Amino acid sequence: MSTPTHELIGSPHPAISVILPVLNEEAHLEGAVHSILSQDYQGPLEIILAIGPSRDHTLVIAQKLAEVDHRVVIVQNPTGRTAAGLNLALNKSKSAVVVRVDGHAQIPDNYLTLVVEILNKTGAVNVGGVMAAVGTTGFEKAVAGAMRSPFGVGASRFHTGGAAGEVDTVYLGAFRREALVAIGGFDERFTRAQDWELNFRLRENGGIVYFDPRLHVTYRPRPNVKALAKQYFEYGRWRRVVSRRHSGTINYRYLAPPLALSGFLFSVILGAVISAIFYIPAAIYLLFVFGASVKIASSISEFFRLLIVLPTMHFAWGAGFLSSPKTLVPSSD
Numbered sequence: 001m002s003t004p005t006h007e008l009i010g011s012p013h014p015a016i017s018v019i020l021p022v023l024n025e026e027a028h029l030e031g032a033v034h035s036i037l038s039q040d041y042q043g044p045l046e047i048i049l050a051i052g053p054s055r056d057h058t059l060v061i062a063q064k065l066a067e068v069d070h071r072v073v074i075v076q077n078p079t080g081r082t083a084a085g086l087n088l089a090l091n092k093s094k095s096a097v098v099v100r101v102d103g104h105a106q107i108p109d110n111y112l113t114l115v116v117e118i119l120n121k122t123g124a125v126n127v128g129g130v131m132a133a134v135g136t137t138g139f140e141k142a143v144a145g146a147m148r149s150p151f152g153v154g155a156s157r158f159h160t161g162g163a164a165g166e167v168d169t170v171y172l173g174a175f176r177r178e179a180l181v182a183i184g185g186f187d188e189r190f191t192r193a194q195d196w197e198l199n200f201r202l203r204e205n206g207g208i209v210y211f212d213p214r215l216h217v218t219y220r221p222r223p224n225v226k227a228l229a230k231q232y233f234e235y236g237r238w239r240r241v242v243s244r245r246h247s248g249t250i251n252y253r254y255l256a257p258p259l260a261l262s263g264f265l266f267s268v269i270l271g272a273v274i275s276a277i278f279y280i281p282a283a284i285y286l287l288f289v290f291g292a293s294v295k296i297a298s299s300i301s302e303f304f305r306l307l308i309v310l311p312t313m314h315f316a317w318g319a320g321f322l323s324s325p326k327t328l329v330p331s332s333d
Contacts, residue, residue, distance in 0.1 A: 013043030016112055017093030017177075018101055021077065021085030023052035025103030026061055028220060032103050033065050033072060041112035047072045048089040049103075052080030058103075083186040083194045090185055099174040106218040115174040118212050125179035125207030126199060128170025129215025131158050136220075142297075142305035143221035143228060143313075151292035152313055154253035157211050167211040169199040174215075179207050189329045192238035200246045225308060229316040236320025241329050254321070260285060261318030 018036050022029060029049075036047055049062050051074055066072040075092050077085035090098060099115060101107060118127045133148055135141035146152030153159045158171040173195065183201045186194050199209050222228040239254055264282050271279035289310050297303035 013041070014097050014116060015044040015095035016041065016046075016097045016099055016116070017089075017095040018045070018047045018099045018112075019050065019086060019089035019093060020047070020101050020103050021050045021052070021082045021089070022054075022058060022062065022103040023077075023080050023085075024054045024056050024058060026054070026056040026058050028104040029058055029061050030065065031106055032101060035106040035108075036101060036112075037069060037071070038109055039107075039112045040109050041116075043116075044095070045071055045112070046093065046095065048092050049074050050077040050085030050089040051075070052077045052085060054080075081188065081191060083188040083190055086194070087185045087188060090180060093177070096177050097174065098177050098180060100172045101217070102172065102219075104220045105172070108216055111215060111217075112174075114212070114214055118210065118215070119174065119176065122210045123208060124166075124210035125176045125202050126170060126173045127210045127212060127215065128158060128173045129212050129217065130161055131171040131219050132216045133219045133221050137223065138301055139225075139305055139309075140221045140223060142302050142309045145296045145298070145302065146306060146309050146313060147219075147221060149292070149296045151288075151296060152310060154256065156253065157213070161213050162211070164212045164214075165210070166208055168203070168209065169196050170209055170211050171195070171219075172217060173199075179205070190238060190241065192234045193242050196239065196242045197246070200242070204246075225312055228309065229312050232313050232316035233320035236317035236322075237324040237328070238320075239317075240321045240324035244326065245329065257314045257318035258321045259318070261315045261322065264315075 020032065025032070033047060033049075036045075039045070049066075049072065051059050051062055062072075062074050066074050073092065075088050077088055079085075086100065097116065097119065099112065115127060118124070131147070133144035135144040147159060148161075150160050157163075157167060158169070179202060183198075183205055187197055190197055203209055222231050236257060243254070264285050267278055267280070267282035267285075271277070271282065289307060292310055293303050293306035297306055
């Protein structure tokens with residue numbers, strides 16, 4: 001990986017490389033890049049877009065953005081895989097600070113300024129903030145509400161907010177370049193959960209991963225049930241891989257969805273076959289979904305959507321976790 005050519009992070013305004021793995025993002029890429037170019041940061045800045053083989057006009061949009069502003073650089077990511085794109089962009093980057101942003105996310109104007117401030121103040125190797133899900137359609141708004149509630153995703157601070165401090169993982173991340181290089185970058189065998197896996201290795205190498213709620217990143221939720229289910233199935237599937245490869249990385253938050261799915265299915269089956277009393281666990285879960293929907297919803301229509309959204313998130317994640325094959329990521333040992 002290339003050596004930094006600008007000042008070190010200890011300077012007031014170190015150079016920053018913002019890296020984006022991009023695939024099929026024609027609807028959001030321009031907004032994401034403009035949110036980076038609009039930063040109030042006073043130091044050198046470059047944006048590196050790792051473009052995968054998109055089926056839409058993503059590449060055309062990226063090329064136009066690069067033509068308008070020389071700070072936007074394009075690298076080709078033939079596989080389209082996120083981790084591979086991140087490593088390609090990292091190799092192309094030149095700065096002491098590397099900030100990851102996704103093609104469907106937007107950062108506030110002071111994001112990069114805060115990143116440098118927090119990195120310097122805390123000595124962390126990676127800092128991140130809130131994955132602030134914001135929907136536009138009725139369904140997306142329901143998903144956003146669930147994603148920002150502990151009833152939907154557990155008590156992860158990067159979803160629900162909370163006090164600043166050391167954490168296991170953060171959303172996206174802003175890194176000290178030398179820390180990324182020291183651990184070999186992102187593990188390209190991981191289709192999902194690259195952030196969980198990377199942050200584990202950063203901490204194993206003695207680094208601090210730090211959450212600060214001032215770092216808000218606008219995230220666009222999936223637009224329909226099918227896409228949402230696929231997303232959470234993959235989350236669960238790959239989180240199981242991380243837990244296999246790195247012992248001690250699993251906790252009750254990650255076990256709750258597979259336990260909920262298993263308990264619900266067993267309850268329904270035993271209730272139908274043996275006795276109606278066995279329906280009680282399933283009824284308790286449904287009451288939980290009802291109460292959580294009441295708590296989260298800001299309208300009647302959102303309440304009814306949440307009755308679908310919450311079980312979809314829980315059960316898809318649980319199904320992915322339970323069905324994750326041991327062969328998904330071959331051992332490197």
